[in-house]
Amino acid sequence: KNExxxxxxxxxxxxxxxxxxxCSYSVGISAxxxxxxxxxxxxxxxxxxxxxxxxxxxxxxxxxxxxxxxSLHITASHPRDSxxxxxxxxxxxxNQFYFxxxxxxxxxx
Amino acid sequence: xxxxxxxxxxxxxxxGQEVTLRCKPISGHDYLFWYRQTxxxxxxxxxxxxxxxxxxxxxxPEDRFSAKMPNASFSTLKIQPSEPRDSxxxxxxxxxxxxxxxxxxxxxxxxxxx
Numbered sequence: 001k002n003e004x005x006x007x008x009x010x011x012x013x014x015x016x017x018x019x020x021x022x023c024s025y026s027v028g029i030s031a032x033x034x035x036x037x038x039x040x041x042x043x044x045x046x047x048x049x050x051x052x053x054x055x056x057x058x059x060x061x062x063x064x065x066x067x068x069x070x071s072l073h074i075t076a077s078h079p080r081d082s083x084x085x086x087x088x089x090x091x092x093x094x095n096q097f098y099f100x101x102x103x104x105x106x107x108x109x
Numbered sequence: 110x111x112x113x114x115x116x117x118x119x120x121x122x123x124x125g126q127e128v129t130l131r132c133k134p135i136s137g138h139d140y141l142f143w144y145r146q147t148x149x150x151x152x153x154x155x156x157x158x159x160x161x162x163x164x165x166x167x168x169x170p171e172d173r174f175s176a177k178m179p180n181a182s183f184s185t186l187k188i189q190p191s192e193p194r195d196s197x198x199x200x201x202x203x204x205x206x207x208x209x210x211x212x213x214x215x216x217x218x219x220x221x222x223x
Contacts, residue, residue, distance in 0.1 A: 033212065035152075043152075043200060043214040086152055096167055097154045 003027050006087050006100035013107050019074040021103045023087030026068065033088040034061055034072050037102070046072070046085075077107045113215035115201050121221045127189040130218045133182055134203030142212065143176055143186050144200040152200075158184065191222045 004025045013019050023032070034046040047054050047061040049070065054061050058077075063070040074081055087100035114133040122128055134141045142157040156166040158178045166176070173192070178184040188195050198217045 035212075037152075041198060041217055041219075043202075043217075045212040045214070048211060096165055097157075099152050099154070101151050 002101070003091075003098040004087055004089055004100040006085075006103050008103060009101065010104045011106070013077050013105070015078060015107055015109050017077050017107075019077050019081075019105065019107075021072045021085050021087075021105070023070045023072070023089075023100055024068060025070075025087075025089045025098065027089065027098065028092045029065075029068075029089045030092040031090045032063055032070050033090075034070075035086040035088060037084040037086060039082065074105075079107045079109050082106050113201055113203050113213050115199075115215035115218050117218055118216065119219045119221075121223060122191055124192055124222055125190045126222075127187065128191045128195070128220060128222070130186040130199050130201075130220070132184045132186070132201030132215060134184070134201070135205075135213055136182065138203035138205045138213075139181075140204045140206070141178060141184050142200075142202040142204075143184070144202065145197045146200065146217075147197045155186070188220075191220075193222045196221045 007022045031048055031050045033048050035043055036046050037043045049061055049063040058075045060073040082105055084102045084104050086102045089098045116131045139160050143155040144152055145155055146152045153168055155168045156176045157164055161178045174188055176186045198219050200214050200217045202212045202214045204212045
């Protein structure tokens, strides 16, 4: 049983499209992270959320604690957004982190 | 700041050899994480430290793996003896409680055990 489920697993979009990546989890959490891993392997932390919504440039992350769900949105997608996006949750009990399996995004020019 | 620094960037070693991966976190950060990434299992958290103290090592796969953080500016992840299934990218990351818990990743150590 995976405590964190991401969808879709793979996503191909045309440049300019609005993109949504979803993350659902089954445990109570204290925080949720969205990570971005580029094709070269480097990992960047995009957001840390415990409630509500955060925006950074063309990226928007939302979380609904009651529904145990988070979304990552990319507006006006660009080929440089092509990466794997990983959802990570920090449960509010215990010390273990739970990882989603990632969403591989390809944005075509 | 130079960011999280990991070494070596790449290592190829023979099965049975000891492997030591090193990490220098960002100065002032109080959390340090070791992750492993494989095609089969994705990204996994192995262990993390808070103020140099291991908080959770339940992700460490077995006794062949050990991690230490002797001081706030240095950590090691050791595999002894190494096995081919340990081949993976090992990431170190650090964060600071006061920074909104943004996690900063190193570039990874690419390990191949033959």
